[in-house]
Amino acid sequence: xxxxxxxPARSRSVSLGRRALNNSLLRFLATGGLSAALDTALLWVxxxxxxxxxxxxxxxxxxxxxxxxxxxNKFWSFSSHGFTTRQLVRYTILAGGNWAFTxxxxxxxxELGLHFxxxxxxxxxxxxxxxxxxxxxxxxxxxxx
Numbered sequence: 001x002x003x004x005x006x007x008p009a010r011s012r013s014v015s016l017g018r019r020a021l022n023n024s025l026l027r028f029l030a031t032g033g034l035s036a037a038l039d040t041a042l043l044w045v046x047x048x049x050x051x052x053x054x055x056x057x058x059x060x061x062x063x064x065x066x067x068x069x070x071x072x073n074k075f076w077s078f079s080s081h082g083f084t085t086r087q088l089v090r091y092t093i094l095a096g097g098n099w100a101f102t103x104x105x106x107x108x109x110x111e112l113g114l115h116f117x118x119x120x121x122x123x124x125x126x127x128x129x130x131x132x133x134x135x136x137x138x139x140x141x142x143x144x145x
Contacts, residue, residue, distance in 0.1 A: 024077055024078055024079075024136065025132065027076055027077040027078075028073065028077040028078075028132050028135070028136075029128075030077075031069060031072040031073055031076065031077050032069075032124075032128055032131075034068070034072065035065040035068060035069040035072070036065075036121075036124050038064065038065045038068065039061045039062055039064070039065040039120075039124075040061070040117060040120055040121070040124075042060070042061040042064050042065075043057055043058055043061035043116070043117070043120060044117065046060055046061060047116065054106065054107060054110060054116055055103055055107055058102060058103045058106045058107070058116075058120070059099060059103050062095075062098070062099050062102050062103070063099065066095055070088065070091050073135055073139075073140065074087060074140060077135070077140075078135065078136065078140035080140040082140065082141075087139055087140060090138055090139045091135075091139045094131070094134045094135070094138070094139060098127055098131065101123070101127060102120075102123050102124075102127060105119070105122075105123040105126070106119045106120050106123055109122060109123070
C-alpha cells in the first residue's frame, strides 16, 4: 500500500497562494504596484488638473507615496520588526536618491518626446530593481548582535 495520498487541486492552489504571499519579492511587487498607482495618479492630478510644472509635480507625487510605501514594505513585504528610526533614516537616504533619479528621469524622457506618464512608468520599472535590493539588504535587514 502506498503512502502517497492525492491532494485535492484546491488544497494545492491554496498552499501555492500562501507560499506566494510569504515571498518578500511578490509582496514587494504588490506594495510597489499600490505605491506606483498612488504616485502616478497624484502626478496626473497635480500636472494635468492643477497645472503644476512637471518637476515639482513629480517630486510631490513621489514624496506622497513615501510613507505608505515605507509602512507596507516594513511590516508586510519584509516583515521587519527592527529599529524603525534607523530603517526610516536608511529608507529616506534611498528615497532621496530615488526622488532625484525619478524627477530627472521623468523630465528627461518627457523632453525626449515621451508622454510624462509613460516616462514615469519606465522610470518606476528601472528604479524597482535597485529598490528591492536596497530594501532587502540595507534598509529592512534585521540588525544582529
